[in-house]
Amino acid sequence: MFNRNTLTFLLLIGLATLLAACNPASIEPDRLVVVASTTMIGDVAGRVGGELIDLHTLLPVDADPHSYSPAPKDVALIESASLVFINGFYLEESLVDLISANARGKVVSVSDGVQTLLLGEWDHDEDEVPDSGDSHAGVDPHVWLNPVNVQVWAQNIARELSTIDPEHASVYQQNAESYLTELESLNNWMIEQVEQIPEERRVLVTDHDSLGYFAEVYGFRIIGVVVIGGSTLSDPSAQQIAVLEKTIEAFNTPVIFVGTTVNTQLAERIAADTGTLLVPLYTGSLSSADGPAASYIEMMQYNVNAIVQALTQP
DSSP states (O other): OOOHHHHHHHHHHHHHHHHHHHOGGGSOTTSEEEEESSHHHHHHHHHHHGGGEEEEESSOTTOOTTTOOOOHHHHHHHHHOSEEEEOOTTTTTTTHHHHHHHOOSEEEETTTTOOOOBTTOOOSOTTTSOOOOOOOOSBOOOGGGSHHHHHHHHHHHHHHHHHHOGGGHHHHHHHHHHHHHHHHHHHHHHHHHHTTSOGGGOEEEEEESOOHHHHHHHTOEEEEEEEOSSOSOOOOOHHHHHHHHHHHHHHTOOEEEEETTSOOHHHHHHHHHHTOEEEEEOSSSOOOTTSTTSSHHHHHHHHHHHHHHHHHOO
16 A cells, blocks of 8 residues: 555656656756756856756745745656755755655755854844744755855855866866956945944844844844745744734834745734834745746845835835
C-alpha cells in the first residue's frame, strides 16, 4: 500500500515525464542547463552566465520562497540541470525534498561564505522594547538584502560555472567582475540615500524577520515584526500582536514594511489598530519584467527609495 505522500510524489514524477515528452524544446541541449530557486538568484546567475547558459527559475514572480508548492514541471527542470543554485539556510523549505530526490547535477548554495546573522538579532536596547518571551534563534536566510552578500553569490556562481564549463571560464569571470562593480556602486548609492533619514527615525517594523542584513549594514533598528522568525508561515499569538502594537506606539513608528509575496491581512489589522501605514517592499521576489523591480539592482533601488520616502515624511 502506498501512503498519500508516496502517491503524490509518483504523480509528480509521472506528470513531469509527460510534460517533458510533450515539450522537449523547453530545454536547450546546446547550452548548460542551470536552475535557480528564486528570482533573485536567477537574475544574478543570468548576469554571470549570460547567453552561455539555459537558465530556468523555479519560483515564479511573487511566489513566497517559504511556502511555494512545487509544480510537476519543476521535477523535469531539476532532473535536467547541470547546476541547481539555491539560497540555502532552509529558505527553500518547500523544495528541499524535491531537489534532494531529483537533482542529477550539483546543488550549490550561492550563500556559501556569507557572514550570517541569527534571526532576531535586532539592534535595540532590551529595556526599551517589550520582550515577547519567545526564542526564535536560527540562521537568517535573507542574505540578499545586503548587496555585499550578493557579491559573494556572483563569485560562487562564476566559480561553479567555470568548473563545469572551463572552456568559457574567462567569460564567466569577466561577467562576474562587471557585475561586482555594479553591486559596489549600488552599495555606495544605498549608503548615500539612507543618510537622508535622521538616525532617530531609522527604525523598522516588518511583516516577518527579513531585513536583518539590511538593518545591520545601513544603521537601522528592527523594533518588531508581525510574524516572528524568518518564515512567513508562523502564526503569532494574541500576546505577540499586543506586544508589537505597544512597541509601535512607544516608538511612534509611522509605517509597517510588508513584502510583496506575503499575506498582508494581519499587518493590515495591526496598522489599523496603531494608525500606521503599510509600505510594500520587494523582499522575497523580483517584480515582473515590466515592473519596478525587474532585476536585483532595481529591487534594492526601489526598496531604498520606499524606505527613505516613508521615514523622512513629516
